[in-house]
Amino acid sequence: MRVKTFTLLLLVMSLFTPVLGAVELKYKFRPGNVYEYDHTVTRSSKVAAFKTNSSQSPIKTSQKFTLRAIDFQEGAHIVDVIGAGGAFRRYVRENGALSGAPGETGESVPFLLSFPVGDWKVGERHQLQQTMTVGATSVPATWNMLLKSLDNDKQTAEILFNCSFKLPEDRLRRKEFAMKGRAIFNFEQGILQQSEWVSTYRFIFSNREMAVGRELWLFEHQSSSALTLAAKKD
Amino acid sequence: MKKLDSLHREIRTILLLTAFFAAIMPALSAQSVRPFDITSRFKLWLLNNEARAMSSLKSDEMLISRVSAPFAFMPFESAAVAQAEERIWAIHHKIYALVDELQEIYSFAKHYGNGRFSILFKQHRPEIWSVLPLQVALPGLISVVAVEYRKAFHADLLKSLQLDASRDLDLSGRLQRAVKKLSDEEYRLFNDYLGTFSALFPSDPTARIISAFIESGSKKQFAAGLKDFLQPVFTAPVFSDINISAAPVEPDDPLAELEKLAEMSAGSSTTPETVSEATADADDSDIPAQPATPQELEPPPPGSEDLFKIWD
Numbered sequence: 001m002r003v004k005t006f007t008l009l010l011l012v013m014s015l016f017t018p019v020l021g022a023v024e025l026k027y028k029f030r031p032g033n034v035y036e037y038d039h040t041v042t043r044s045s046k047v048a049a050f051k052t053n054s055s056q057s058p059i060k061t062s063q064k065f066t067l068r069a070i071d072f073q074e075g076a077h078i079v080d081v082i083g084a085g086g087a088f089r090r091y092v093r094e095n096g097a098l099s100g101a102p103g104e105t106g107e108s109v110p111f112l113l114s115f116p117v118g119d120w121k122v123g124e125r126h127q128l129q130q131t132m133t134v135g136a137t138s139v140p141a142t143w144n145m146l147l148k149s150l151d152n153d154k155q156t157a158e159i160l161f162n163c164s165f166k167l168p169e170d171r172l173r174r175k176e177f178a179m180k181g182r183a184i185f186n187f188e189q190g191i192l193q194q195s196e197w198v199s200t201y202r203f204i205f206s207n208r209e210m211a212v213g214r215e216l217w218l219f220e221h222q223s224s225s226a227l228t229l230a231a232k233k234d
Numbered sequence: 235m236k237k238l239d240s241l242h243r244e245i246r247t248i249l250l251l252t253a254f255f256a257a258i259m260p261a262l263s264a265q266s267v268r269p270f271d272i273t274s275r276f277k278l279w280l281l282n283n284e285a286r287a288m289s290s291l292k293s294d295e296m297l298i299s300r301v302s303a304p305f306a307f308m309p310f311e312s313a314a315v316a317q318a319e320e321r322i323w324a325i326h327h328k329i330y331a332l333v334d335e336l337q338e339i340y341s342f343a344k345h346y347g348n349g350r351f352s353i354l355f356k357q358h359r360p361e362i363w364s365v366l367p368l369q370v371a372l373p374g375l376i377s378v379v380a381v382e383y384r385k386a387f388h389a390d391l392l393k394s395l396q397l398d399a400s401r402d403l404d405l406s407g408r409l410q411r412a413v414k415k416l417s418d419e420e421y422r423l424f425n426d427y428l429g430t431f432s433a434l435f436p437s438d439p440t441a442r443i444i445s446a447f448i449e450s451g452s453k454k455q456f457a458a459g460l461k462d463f464l465q466p467v468f469t470a471p472v473f474s475d476i477n478i479s480a481a482p483v484e485p486d487d488p489l490a491e492l493e494k495l496a497e498m499s500a501g502s503s504t505t506p507e508t509v510s511e512a513t514a515d516a517d518d519s520d521i522p523a524q525p526a527t528p529q530e531l532e533p534p535p536p537g538s539e540d541l542f543k544i545w546d
Binding site for chain 1: 435
């Protein structure tokens with residue numbers, strides 16, 4: 001009887017093994033390799049002022065950029081990012097965090113996505129937090145990431161992510177911001193194959209005097225981005 | 235003792251300086267206030283709101299851009315694109331231009347629309363006085379050059395007053411042209427802003443005055459008496475006419491109509507008390523009665539209540 005129960009348990013566990021899989025996601029840029037990416041951003045917006053509406057139809061901008069892997073030193077990949085704005089050297093850690101950007105000294109570095117160190121189980125959440133500062137405004141921001149699935153045949157991991165932070169508000173300004181996306185990471189080659197993310201921003205500006213309140217303007221901005229690995233050259 | 239005198243002198247100096255500044259402060263502060271201002275508060279309200287919204291939009295954009303490029307190996311900068319709000323700012327720009335134009339028309343009507351300035355100018359006749367030496371020295375030449383001289387003087391006068399005869403001849407038309415620069419949708423937005431301003435600040439009449447000025451000013455001709463002032467007919471002056479005390483009206487005088495208007499109005503609107511006082515003063519002195527500077531002009535046409543007191 002015990003043997004039967006044990007066998008059944010093993011069978012059930014073996015069935016769920018792929019689902020409960022885990023993998024360590026690490027960037028593995030190979031020195032000498034060149035990676036070409038297409039980055040497309042589509043933006044649209046609209047504004048309403050009383051009965052007057054104005055909308056900006058979607059504007060699509062595309063740019064290609066090239067990644068030249070140079071070396072791997074002290075736990076970071078040395079890569080040159082060559083885009084329309086010039087060439088910038090970056091030191092990218094294996095988990096995707098940035099350890100240095102000498103060509104962009106003085107510029108504010110974005111709040112970047114990075115993977116957890118070690119195995120990441122399917123269905124497990126990973127969270128990053130940072131306080132973003134612009135001028136006198138500081139806003140705590142959070143990246144939430146979820147390893148949704150692993151495809152062992154294609155050797156890819158599907159990651160869902162979203163970003164949440166509260167934009168500064170007061171009694172005249174109400175704001176909403178949401179951002180979410182998806183990324184496909186090739187854990188065998190250690191490169192990002194594809195990613196899409198969308199963000200929406202909504203801002204209502206009103207006036208309030210004593211008991212009288214009037215909404216003046218509603219601003220809405222939408223942005224959708226797509227990043228695709230176009231080519232990899234050895 | 236010397237110290238006491240010195241102290242007294244210092245106190246006196248301080249008191250004098252304080253009194254001096256107290257006397258000139260109202261004049262200095264009055265210089266910063268625009269005369270007949272009906273638009274500043276509304277314009278500042280819209281400008282301030284616009285600035286606050288722009289500031290928030292930019293600040294939020296900078297924060298959002300910090301998460302717009304989430305991977306360390308991609309370029310951080312993103313191409314700027316035009317946003318929909320730029321159309322609203324463009325409409326506001328047109329509204330500001332309209333509001334400034336309204337203010338200019340209103341100020342012009344208030345300054346010159348009642349004709350007092352024109353009458354005062356006509357009474358003193360600087361352009362005629364200035365050619366008197368020419369009249370004495372070269373009487374034959376005066377008939378040749380006087381008309382051109384008066385034309386040039388009049389043109390310079392209008393220029394110095396920042397008036398343009400072709401533009402200001404028809405103030406109602408100028409008002410209508412200014413309003414028509416806004417499309418129906420843009421004008422509706424302007425009206426919505428005026429309504430919002432009135433709702434937010436019920437004790438502030440600014441927006442209501444602007445609305446009423448546009449409505450009534452577009453329908454009726456106002457300050458029409460300035461037509462002759464802006465486009466006069468020039469003839470050479472006659473020496474005998476240059477007499478302030480008699481002040482005869484030349485048939486072709488550009489301000490004759492206004493002067494007549496003023497005399498009629500002054501005569502009809504003088505109260506009995508002022509008439510008796512004036513008569514008593516005249517009886518007491520040997521000085522011949524001078525035509526008084528008109529205090530009242532013709533009131534606005536019946537049924538058209540003038541909110542802006544252009545005629546008062």
